[in-house]
Amino acid sequence: MKKGTLWISLIIVFLFSLIPVIALATPEDNGNWYEEIEKIIMDQMDSLNTQDWQPYLKYVEQEESQILAGESAKEIIRNLITGQFSFTWQDFINYIVGVFFREFNLNLTLMAKIIVIALICSVFKNMNDSFKDSSVGEIGYYVCYAIIIILIIQSFLPILAVGKTGIERMSGFMQLLFPILLGLLTAMGNFTSASILQPAIGVLIGTVGSVLTNVVFPLISLSAVVTLVNQISERVQIQKLGKLLNNLCTWTLAFLFTIFIGVLTIQGAMTSTFDGISIRTAKFAIGTFVPIVGKMLSESVDLIIGCSLLLKNAVGVAGLIILALLSLAPAIKIFSLLFLYRLVSALLEPITDNRITECLSGIAKVLSVLLITVLGIALMFFLTVTIMIGTGNTSMMLR
Numbered sequence: 001m002k003k004g005t006l007w008i009s010l011i012i013v014f015l016f017s018l019i020p021v022i023a024l025a026t027p028e029d030n031g032n033w034y035e036e037i038e039k040i041i042m043d044q045m046d047s048l049n050t051q052d053w054q055p056y057l058k059y060v061e062q063e064e065s066q067i068l069a070g071e072s073a074k075e076i077i078r079n080l081i082t083g084q085f086s087f088t089w090q091d092f093i094n095y096i097v098g099v100f101f102r103e104f105n106l107n108l109t110l111m112a113k114i115i116v117i118a119l120i121c122s123v124f125k126n127m128n129d130s131f132k133d134s135s136v137g138e139i140g141y142y143v144c145y146a147i148i149i150i151l152i153i154q155s156f157l158p159i160l161a162v163g164k165t166g167i168e169r170m171s172g173f174m175q176l177l178f179p180i181l182l183g184l185l186t187a188m189g190n191f192t193s194a195s196i197l198q199p200a201i202g203v204l205i206g207t208v209g210s211v212l213t214n215v216v217f218p219l220i221s222l223s224a225v226v227t228l229v230n231q232i233s234e235r236v237q238i239q240k241l242g243k244l245l246n247n248l249c250t251w252t253l254a255f256l257f258t259i260f261i262g263v264l265t266i267q268g269a270m271t272s273t274f275d276g277i278s279i280r281t282a283k284f285a286i287g288t289f290v291p292i293v294g295k296m297l298s299e300s301v302d303l304i305i306g307c308s309l310l311l312k313n314a315v316g317v318a319g320l321i322i323l324a325l326l327s328l329a330p331a332i333k334i335f336s337l338l339f340l341y342r343l344v345s346a347l348l349e350p351i352t353d354n355r356i357t358e359c360l361s362g363i364a365k366v367l368s369v370l371l372i373t374v375l376g377i378a379l380m381f382f383l384t385v386t387i388m389i390g391t392g393n394t395s396m397m398l399r
Contacts, residue, residue, distance in 0.1 A: 166330030
């Protein structure tokens with residue numbers, strides 16, 4: 001019996017001797033423990049596949065952002081880990097103001113044309129009031145309104161494409177960031193969290209993208225068409241239908257947001273607790289029951305998990321920064337055009353036909369729904385990354 005126990009112990013020691021053990025430098029050692037940790041983190045970071053992030057960083061650079069200063073993805077992560085990432089509110093404010101006024105100036109000529117046409121329309125309105133025969137004034141209004149519709153479509157379709165492209169870029173970047181965070185969670189020992197969050201987030205991101213493409217954006221386009229048609233004649237009124245379509249978009253987003261965040265929060269909280277307890281039990285078993293090298297292995301596990309935690313948090317924060325910049329540009333562009341429509345509608349209200357100002361105000365409401373859609377999806381992805389970061393941190397605390 002004793003011989004059998006001795007042989008089993010020898011076999012266990014031999015097997016664990018094959019595992020590379022990371023030795024912590026003691027104060028008496030000449031090596032620097034900080035350099036050891038930095039080497040481990042950099043080795044882990046070199047194994048990350050962030051090459052596919054570059055197109056999204058180029059999208060940010062196209063908007064003349066100085067926040068990332070042309071750095072690669074790994075340089076951003078390395079600077080976050082070492083505390084060398086530089087961020088100033090001045091650069092952030094300059095970025096917002098630059099995008100806003102660039103889009104403002106781009107649409108200013110179009111708005112000037114709408115103002116001129118609206119002023120011509122006011123002339124026909126005065127002709128209606130001056131003469132008994134109102135047919136000339138009505139024909140003039142229809143011609144002017146048709147031109148205004150064309151000008152509105154020329155500005156609305158590009159901004160709708162900006163919103164759709166922005167959401168597609170955020171979804172594409174999330175599909176790249178998500179596997180990296182899952183891999184780092186697995187490296188920390190969060191096997192349950194990774195196995196449960198992988199299908200959940202994959203299904204949710206795919207569902208959100210499908211619903212936005214097939215439901216929300218067609219509803220926004222239809223709402224814009226209804227708004228334009230509603231003001232052609234005073235006899236045909238479909239204003240309530242336009243409000244209903246806007247509400248349907250908002251309700252759909254609220255439903256998606258509730259399901260998305262609810263599922264991730266519940267699953268993240270449950271799995272992180274289980275992972276934390278299971279890894280703590282495994283560390284105790286290694287340190288107690290493995291002879292000779294058990295304590296060393298347990299400390300090595302702690303070191304590797306800590307380095308993976310630091311790297312995961314840096315990757316998550318880098319992802320949040322890039323997501324913020326990807327969402328800010330389309331949101332600011334939409335807000336700039338929305339502001340222009342509100343401004344023009346307010347300026348024209350005293351001098352032109354009420355139907356034109358109502359049309360411009362209605363298009364501004366449709367743009368506000370588009371803005372809410374872009375910001376809502378950005379917030380969903382923000383909370384997703386934050387929950388994944390918090391899941392690893394919670395399980396680390398429980399260890």
